[in-house]
Every structure is written in structure tokens, then in C-alpha cells.
Amino acid sequence: MADVRENGEYSADNIQVLEGLEAVRKRPAMYIGDISDAGLHHLVYEVVDNAIDEAMIGECEQINVKICPDNSIVVLDDGRGIPVDIHKTEGIPAVQVIMTILHAGGKFDRSTYKVSGGLHGVGVSVVNALSEWLEVEVFRDGKIHFQAYERGKPMGDLTVRGKTERRGTRVHFKPDADIFETTEFHYKTLVRRVRELAYLNPGVSLTLKDERPGREQEETFCYEDGLIEFVRHLNENKGVIHPEIIHVKKEAAGHIVEAALQYNDGFSEAIFTFCNNINTHEGGTHLSGFKAALTRSLNNYAKRQVLVKKESDIPAGDDFREGLTAVLSVKVPEPQFEGQTKTKLGNRDVQGVVEQAVGEGLARFLEENPKSSRLIIDKAVTAKRAREAARKARELVQRKGALLSGGLPGKLADCSSKDVNSTELFIVEGDSAGGTAKQGRYRMTQAILPIRGKILNVEKARIDKMLKHNEIQTIIQALGTGIGVDGFDVTKLRYGKIIVMTDADVDGSHIRTLLLTFFFRHMAELVSNGSIYIAQPPLYRLSKRNKEQYIHSEKEKEAALLALGIDGTVLVRSSDGARFEDESLAEVLELLSSLEDRAAIIQRMGIMFREYVDLRHPETRAFPFVRVMRGEESLYFYSHEEFEDYRARLVEELEREIVIADLGDEVEEAPDILVQEFRESRAISEAVEKLESLGFSLDSYFPSEENGEAVCRLEYNSSGDDFP
């Protein structure tokens, strides 16, 4: 056992040593950050990190950390044990060098540990300096070596205390209450770091034990799948977007890059980065490389697979990190730490190494998992859109303050009353709309907002109708409510009623559908409290002399015209001189009109109405109910029962179930028979029978060319001036 005093080498160097540790005690914050909770717990991390260094080169499997009842800490590992032989230049045992000389760790010798953690290499000597007492036991070469220190100073030489078969190092220390504001350890704080180290070092088992009375507990952590399990743990109880945890691992240029990531359905970003097991809270070059790779790989994939159609939808980096849970761990031979708390990695070369490794790994995952990839891209696009919408929604409100007109759209013809309950806003679309509505309104309470629809020709297959650019924004501004999450305020509504008034045609109904959908989705309160109305403008105005009538539908128009036509008209049948007027004429015309509608339907089915009528059953006078085609042959049946009988006979004949298909259907199997059903047959029968009961034959429905003689003639009297 060598001793400085024995060797008579109590040199200036050794005095420097003491001065070194004295400096640590004078300015502890310089070495461990602070002297509160964080600094206190840092002492434990420092000692554990030494054990982890052994684990990283595969020489240590089990690390035990214990909080003793007196708030002292024991860290025990099964590594090789700190060397105890005499240090070449210091002339004292290596363990004593490590314990008493700043920056003296084995980690400064790159041949010992390729990469190493620890707090920037200040090492365990700092822990020693800041401890009321510290005892180190080294189990090595079958012996137990022991040395004790007080406030960094050795209390005697390193001695052998006995024999052992185990190996490893045990450090027991009690933080100095003269230095620290608090010396009470928190199990929760320590367990977080211990678990973290277990995730970062797959296969290493870490146990944390609390022996303080009333707080006794013990947990052991060991993860074979390391970072993958870390991410799984972080995403626990969260809805994940895709089942797989993406894992990347690559060794390049002396660096080891490992990352695991998975998206959840939340909005926050959780990226944990480590360099040599140190949690780099402030990020740094490795994080920059990771972010760059993430954005680039996902965007490349989205573009290649055409998952993003519009340039404006391309997500930005932030969008790709929404809901992202990731752990990035790099092992770097000579890490440089910067930043406020020295937890920002500064090594420039790391950025490129990480970017390449993560980029390659991600690209591979994306190609191999198209379903998950799509979900990830969709999430980012949604994030991007939501961000854009929030910005635009804010702008809508801000613009309001900036304009003299109170931010109202220029084309709004506002009402003069400020009494919200009595006012109405007409949202008007269509050709007839804007101008006429403005002319006809009651200025006091009725406001008009003309909007324009736009025709969109989608691949020329159909003509879609949509709202013109910015019309939704115009509506929101006119209503004054604002829009979006936390943006919509129903109490700011400027009108009592919102009335959607579009043309009464198909285009108009499409625009109305759009507007109502918008209100339902984004101003649901207006719908539920009954503020939204639909105006039903008439389609036609029917006027005769000085009488007017408004017509709201085609059907109504026909009825009105019919009534108008009947009024004062007499139908005289040529064959027998029978006269039909008023109600009886209306009945005849209604029957003819109905028959005409049905005839059109039959014609549309590919059969001339004349031909269909000729198929009328000679005895039952029924019209064909169904047409059956079997090969070249066409058969007609007049009732469902008849058809069923036929089908049963055919089954018997063919001795199997038969395949029936509707005419015009696409069928996989060749059908035995094709059927065409005339759903109008019953209605046609009824109309024809009624006409016949009034004395009209079916033949008279079809004008014959041979005898040009008219079946009926019309007579008019002049009394019918008024509408019915």
C-alpha cells in the first residue's frame, strides 16, 4: 500500500489535488449545477454512471442503488472493480486517484472506455468532495479493498479487509449538509433516472431500494428491448396512431445512433435525447439531425406516394412532430456539452451521422409499412391544416379591428337596426339573388349578403358546385361570431336570424347543402338554437289579368296550369258527344297525365309504350308485370304468382337452383334467366281501367294516322277568368 506521506512525495502536485477538491467545495454549483435537489441527486447519478460505463462495455450486469435510513446512498455494481494498483504518475492507488483528483476518471483514457457518461468527466471525486463521508469497497482479485474519506480527504490508506469471490465496486456516501440546502433524497426522482438508464442500456438490471423507515420499497428494471420499451412506456395509456414502434440503430464513424419512435393521437411532442446516457434536455446536434431526417423522410415519402396533393398541404417540421414520442440515444467518443445546464450536445459531426442513420431507417420503415405510413402522413397534414385554420381564423378577427367599416365585408348590405333580435341576414346566392333582394328588402332589419357559387369541373365526369374563394370568410365576418376552437362566440352574433336563400334549382340546393353543412359543423349552436332558416323563394309567378299566384314547385305549377286550362273548357267526345267539364274534365286530364308519366317510364326501359300496351292480357286485361328472357325467348307474366310458378317449373326442369339476374345488372355467373320488372304495371292498369270506365278506349290514347278523325274536340266558354 502506497501512501503519499510514506513515499515522502508530498509534492506540490498533491497539494494541488487537495486544492482541487477544496475548489469543488467552495464552488459546488460549478461542478454539479446547483446545491439544491437537482445537485444532490446528481451525486447519485455520477456514481451510477461509473457503473454504467462498465455495463456499456459488457463488464457489468447488475447495479444496485440504495437509499439508507440516514439518507446516505449505496451504489453497488458487479463490474471489474476500480483498479487498486499504484498509479504511475501519482504514486498512489488508482482508486484513490479517481476518488481524490478532479478529471481523473478512466474515461479520459479512450482505450479504457470508448464512450462514457458521467457529468462531463468531473467524476466521482466531486461526489467525494461534497460528501460528509464516503467509503469505497473494491472487490477485485479475490480481495475486498477498502478506503474511507471525509469531505474528500482520505481517512487512512487503502486496506484489504478480507477475501471475496465477487467482483465489483461499492460506493457508500452521505452528502454534506454543510454544502447542500437539502440532503433528503426523493425516491421518485431517483427511480426516474434509474429506469431511464435501464431503458438506455438493454440487458442491464438496475435495482433501486429505499430503506428509510416508513418508505421502504424496491424496484428492479431490466429491459431487453431498450428504447423500444422506453417508447412503449411513454405511450402507455395513450391512443397510438400505428401499432409498430419504429426502431433505428446504426454504428457509423465511431458513433452509435439509436432511435425509437411512435405517434400517438395527442398533440404534444415528446422527444427525449441522450448522449452517452446523459439526458440532453437542451437538445443539440443529435436532435437537429433527428428532426431534419424526420421531416425530410416523411415529406419525401408523402410526395412519392402522392399522399399530399396540394403544395399548401405539405406539412412542416412541427406538424411531423405533433403526437410524436421518440427516444434518441447517441454514443459519442468525445462529447462536448454546451448550454445553460450543460445538457446540449455540441459535436457538429453528430448531426450528419444521426440524420443519415435515422433517414435510412425511417425510409425503410415507411416503404415496408404503407398503412402506418399513411396514417402518420395524414396526421401531419391534419396538424398542418389545423394550424393554418387557426391562423386564418385569428386573421379574420384581427382584420376586423383594422378596418373602419368595423371589418364588415364590402358586399354586405347591412341593416340599420342594432337590435339583434329583430334583424335578419339573408345569405343570397344565385343570379336572381343579390340585386333583387337588395331592392326588395326592409332596410331597417334586413341585411343582404350576396355570395357566389362556383362550378368545378372534376375530370369532366360531372359538374361540381362549390363556394367561391373566401365566401366562407365573408360569411363569418358578416355574422361577427369569429370561428374555430375558442374562436366562436355565439353572443357576438350580429343578427337574430340567418336566412339561407338560394335559387330553387339543383345548383341552389347544392349551395344550400354546403352552407348548412358548414353551419352544422362550425356554428352548431346557431343550428341548435334555431337561428338558421331556409328561404323558399317561389319558382314562378303566375299572373292572369290582375291576379297573381306564386308557384313553389314544378308539380304545383302543373296543377295550377291544369286548373287554369280546365276553367271554362269543355271536352266533347266525338263518338258519342259526351261532355266533360270542371271536375270530370280534371279527372280525365289527371288520368291522362298519370298515364303519360308511366308511359315515359316504360319507354325508358327500352320498350315502346305502344308495344307494351299490345301485350295486355286478352282475358284478364292486366298489363305485363315482368318480362323474362331465356336465351332468345321472351316471356311475359302478369302477376307475381305466375312468375313464381314459372320459376318453380324451371327448377324442376333443370333439376337445380336457377340463377336469376336483373336485366342490365353486372353478373359474375351466367344467369339462366334475365328478368325485367315493370313496376308501373299496376298503376297503368288502374289508369286505363278508369279511362275505360269513362268511355275512352286505350286505342284512342294513340293518335292513328289512317283515320285522322279526332277522338275529341275542345269547346271554350268565356266565363272562367278567375283562378280556382
Next chain:
Amino acid sequence: MHFTCPGCQKEMVVSRREEAPDFPFCGPRCRMADLDRWFTGDYSVPGEPVDGLPGDLTIEGP
């Protein structure tokens, strides 16, 4: 109350309307993403196909 979020198609079940502040959406994110579609004019109503048969009156996104 049972509804499907028009954004992500997630099935939502709540006992009271108040429990779904972003109805008919599942949450603020889908609401805002949908709002942007309105702002950018992505919504249209499919109209008459050029061959003359009537189109469906369903609303659809891009």
C-alpha cells in the same frame, strides 16, 4: 349520443351533448383541420354528371 367524427371517422359515444364540446368532431384538431378545408374551398357538392344522370347529394372532401 352517438356520432361519427367527419374528420377522422372516429365513432364517438357520449352520454350528454356537453361531453362533446367539439361536436360533430371528435376534438379540436379535427375541427380546425376541417375548418381549413372550408377556408381553402376544398368542399364541393358533386353535381350532375355530364351524361345527365343525377348526382348524389353528398358532401365530400378533396
